Amino acid sequence: MGDLVLIRLLRTHLRPYRQELTIVLVLQLIGTVASLYLPSLNADIIDFGVVRGDTGYILKTGGWMLTVTVLQILCSGGAVFFSARAAMGFGRDVRAAVFSRVGQFSAREVAQFGAPSLITRTTNDVQQVQLLVVLVCTVLVTAPIMCVAGIVLALREDVGLSWLLLVCVPVLLIAIGLIVTRMVPQFRLMQERIDQVNRVLREQLSGIRVVRAFVRERAETQRFGAANTTLTDTALRVGRLQALIFPTVMLILNASSVAVLWFGSHRVDAGEMQIGALTAFLNYLLQILASVMMATFISIMIPRAAVCAERLNEVLDTESSVRPPLAPVRELRAHGQVEFRGVEFRYPGAAEPVLRDISFQARAGTTTAIVGSTGAGKTTLLSLVPRLIDVTAGEVLVDGVDVRELDPDVLWQRIGLVPQRAYLFTGTVASNLRYGNPDATDEELWEALEIAQAKDFVEAMTGGLEATIAQGGTNVSGGQRQRLAIARALVRRPEVYLFDDSFSALDLATDAALRRALRPHTRDAAVVVVAQRVSTILDADRILVLDNGSIVGAGTHHELLATCPTYQEIVHSQLTPEEAA
Known part of the structure; x- marks a missing residue:
């Protein structure tokens, strides 16, 4: 449900930035193709340049690799620029939409949500979805293309090691999926805890004279401390789960590299595979796993962004009980009655x-x-x-x-x-x-x-x-x-x-x-x-x-x-x- 709400929010408020998103898509495609082309060039240098001692071929192919790398850097920089531009505009528009809707609320709706919660939704929640937009633009396009194309190119280098792909990628996906599913409820709880801290802080600042008049500083400090502690505990649980992701990814990544080198060396020794092909296969495997790892950044952000999107849509979808007239009267005869x-x-x-x-x-x-x-x-x-x-x-x-x-x-x-x-x-x-x-x-x-x-x-x-x-x-x-x-x-x-x-x-x-x-x-x-x-x-x-x-x-x-x-x-x-x- 939260993912559908998130998609609806993104689709609605990213529509004005289709041009920027199209540019990002094109640049990401070019950059991804350049990234996938580099391991093949590297394999050619090893197999046809180093092994044969052809210095001219090495320099020529190395220069071509340098050109492709510069192109990749330019495309990546341009993609980040335009994606950030779209994301910042998206955040501005969502904040404006939430502010406009809150401005239409009657006292009943404002009391229903509470001022601290509305402030959190307009600031922190929008920021979380905005960050997701940046990651989606810079990662989501690259990751699936690199994963699929990397598998195809790795198989072209050597089919005999393909079973490693069938083992490593599912293991990584299952491991990350188990962690992320436990993070979703914690993210929702964390946003509620932020609301609570904001509420207590707002009350204390607004009622500072009453607090001091009744000598309640210690009690209010304890009340804020309790709210702060619950937020900290929730954030620590989320942090522990986030911290678990990267060691898991690195463990699988390093184990996969060792497996490729171990089994690939036997194939090279048997004459079934060249050294350059082994290097290219290893690079492609690392790119495949890196694309999965990049997708984990999205998987980390999506649950929290989905919760934030739900909270934002609660505001945007709430109709004020004070509705404007369909055919408003603009002229009056009597005065002051x-x-x-x-x-x-x-x-x-x-x-x-x-x-x-x-x-x-x-x-x-x-x-x-x-x-x-x-x-x-x-x-x-x-x-x-x-x-x-x-x-x-x-x-x-x-x-x-x-x-x-x-x-x-x-x-x-x-x-x-x-x-x-x-x-x-x-x-x-x-x-x-x-x-x-x-x-x-x-x-x-x-x-x-x-x-x-x-x-x-x-x-x-x-x-x-x-x-x-x-x-x-x-x-x-x-x-x-x-x-x-x-x-x-x-x-x-x-x-x-x-x-x-x-x-x-x-x-x-x-x-x-x-x-x-x-x-x-x-x-x-x-x-x-x-x-x-x-x-x-x-x-x-x-x-x-x-x-x-x-x-x-x-x-x-x-x-x-x-x-x-x-x-x-x-x-x-x-x-x-x-x-x-």
Whole structure:
């Protein structure tokens, strides 16, 4: 199964490099013919030059051998060049295909594979298949031709020693086959162990502050050590099997050479064979066994490459649960309106839905707040609007059109999302803000920063808008990351704002100032806010209370205080009676 998947992957992504592969094939054929011609010339020098003492014949034939050798070197060098070119292009295309497919995944598929595994597949797995492509181009063409032609030419030199071929070649094939079959499951296990090490390392680097805060360095070191040890043990088992191949090959190779010399010398002594023919037969036998040995390189790489190809195809063959529409709607009449109609969302295999029978509208110029206990489904609900995930029942409409029927670019241009975890990219403050609008001017950036209460600390940073931002925004505080993420959404000037608990890292004064500054900027847009702090959404036009995936209350703050027990519990747990009133 793995071999078929590997062949399919190679056939699909090597198609653009047919020209390079054709050149490699031609060069390998010429080089192989030259290599097979050399033992015959060597035999002629011994039998017709050395034995007869004909120096002129020796020089003439030796010069011809030198010419053939130079041709062989040029063909080999050219074949390696073009095969490497094809292999590097293949690796680039496969990485691009995997990256493109992962970019289409919803949050469900990303969680299914896991970020560390996707990284390993895009890097290590592609590299293993890429290495196989180089070996296939440089070895796979040469090995079978040299093996078959070598047998024919060896028999032409002397049929009496042909039985050695019938013994040596099958013995070598059986010995290598037994070793390789034991390597296949170990290769699969090794890729899984690499995933595990990457996962542990990623968790430790991402959660380094938590590790240090709870003084868990020793425990995390032990956890990484356990994962590292399992990978090392698996790699050692694979290494032992690989190390066994070459002594086995050399043993059979040397035993075959001794056998040819032993039995061939008796035939020379009996006058049934010439010395040059014996030398040529030995060379051809060594070439035959060398071709088998070269094929072992392929046999070593194929199992691991097949496992890697399976893992790559798992990604490439996985369709996103968020599929683009067949006939996308590109024009909308209404502006800034979000509507949920009987929405349900259920994870595959889950006994109960995360969301059930969710229906509400968020109109332009209004603020709709969503509150609820942890795990109530608030973030899941918000993720349905930009199609990070898709509903399993019901409809989510933006400006009167089901988001599943909207052109993705049209949908995303109308939405400004500030996620629960504010993420910044490596670059500058300006490059991160222009992520929402590449054409934004510096004045627009400063305006967005001022509204997001981020202008002061950006001005204090070295370089201002050109200040460096580290990967993930780790060189700024959590509150600063949130404000920069809010500014990024403001720069886009969308018609629908989605704030997923985007004010949690702000102090109350900054929170209040930011919300005051936001009102005039978002007065013509629909604003949907997920909040943990009730104080953030007291003045919302409408508040939805989620409990266990269902809406258990809807209304203004004062209406819910009078009618919704769940909302009353949330409010009383955070505010005093005077603040709640």
